[in-house]
Amino acid sequence: GEDVEQSLFLSVREGDSSVINCTYTDSSSTYLYWYKQEPGAGLQLLTYIFSNMDMKQDQRLTVLLNKKDKHLSLRIADTQTGDSAIYFCAESPSGGGGNKLTFGTGTQLKVEL
Amino acid sequence: GAVVSQHPSRVICKSGTSVKIECRSLDFQATTMFWYRQFPKQSLMLMATSNEGSKATYEQGVEKDKFLINHASLTLSTLTVTSAHPEDSSFYICSAQRLAGKYNEQFFGPGTRLTVL
Numbered sequence: 001g002e003d004v005e006q007s008l009f010l011s012v013r014e015g016d017s018s019v020i021n022c023t024y025t026d027s028s029s030t031y032l033y034w035y036k037q038e039p040g041a042g043l044q045l046l047t048y049i050f051s052n053m054d055m056k057q058d059q060r061l062t063v064l065l066n067k068k069d070k071h072l073s074l075r076i077a078d079t080q081t082g083d084s085a086i087y088f089c090a091e092s093p094s095g096g097g098g099n100k101l102t103f104g105t106g107t108q109l110k111v112e113l
Numbered sequence: 114g115a116v117v118s119q120h121p122s123r124v125i126c127k128s129g130t131s132v133k134i135e136c137r138s139l140d141f142q143a144t145t146m147f148w149y150r151q152f153p154k155q156s157l158m159l160m161a162t163s164n165e166g167s168k169a170t171y172e173q174g175v176e177k178d179k180f181l182i183n184h185a186s187l188t189l190s191t192l193t194v195t196s197a198h199p200e201d202s203s204f205y206i207c208s209a210q211r212l213a214g215k216y217n218e219q220f221f222g223p224g225t226r227l228t229v230l
Contacts, residue, residue, distance in 0.1 A: 035221075042117075042206050042221035043157070088156065100147065101219065103156045 004091060004104035011110045018076040020107045022089035025070060029091040032065060033101070034074045037086045046074070046087075076109075084111045115141050117209045119222035126197055127230055134192045134225045136207030142187035143209035147219060148180075151204040163190045197229045 003025040012018045024032070030051050035043040049056045049063045049072075056063045062075040072089055086108050090101040116139040126132050136146055144165050149157040161171045161182050169182035179201075181193040190209075194201055204226050208219035 040224070040226070042119075042223045043208075044221070045218065048218075100159050100162060102159075105156050106154075108154075 004102055006104040006107045009108050012079050014111055014113050016079055018079045018109055020074045020087050022072040022104050023070055024091050028093045031092045032072050033090045035088045079111050081111045084109055115211055115220040117220045117222040119225050123226045125228045128198050129196055131193055131195045132197055134205055136190045136222050138188045138209040141211045145210040146190040147208045148192050149206045199229045202227055202229045
């Protein structure tokens with residue numbers, strides 16, 4: 001089955017950039033997503049990228065996709081304390097209706113002053 | 114925006130009782146809803162896919178008789194944990210896929226913390 005891996009923990013200083021990495025195994029992945037989960041809450045979609053794209057930038061967020069290596073990263077510029085949360089990457093084989101997401105293991109981001 | 118609510122947000126029950134969790138899409142119609150389970154410091158595990166008006170599709174290893182799912186309308190899906198036991202204690206999250214939405218976008222509820230004593 002599909003497998004999505006992430007490093008478990010990342011600590012950065014406020015104002016620095018954070019880079020969260022994700023690897024996946026499903027070569028049919030068409031859509032890749034980054035979600036943010038704050039303590040005791042549901043998931044918030046941050047951004048997504050199609051598999052035919054290499055990069056997507058959205059304000060402080062930059063997503064890089066290396067399809068050959070099946071590697072996805074999320075860069076958060078000027079990281080703030082409010083960015084402290086768990087970040088999940090997820091993949092889906094299709095953007096059509098009813099297709100399920102496979103989530104990564106989650107990376108806990110801690111932003112220190 | 115697309116808002117999904119869950120009720121209750123937190124429930125504590127005795128072992129052997131049944132608990133119902135509701136998932137509602139407040140401002141859009143969802144033909145498909147998903148139920149996830151999340152253990153502490155772990156990822157979300159898909160339990161089942163719920164389609165309006167039809168039987169839910171359960172993931173391998175999920176007991177359909179224990180986790181009853183009903184998707185009676187385009188805005189409501191319910192998960193009933195029957196004869197709950199302490200090992201069922203977990204964080205249950207639903208998501209709703211917007212009808213004719215794009216990019217397979219799912220909108221997540223805030224989750225329900227179930228504690229079985």
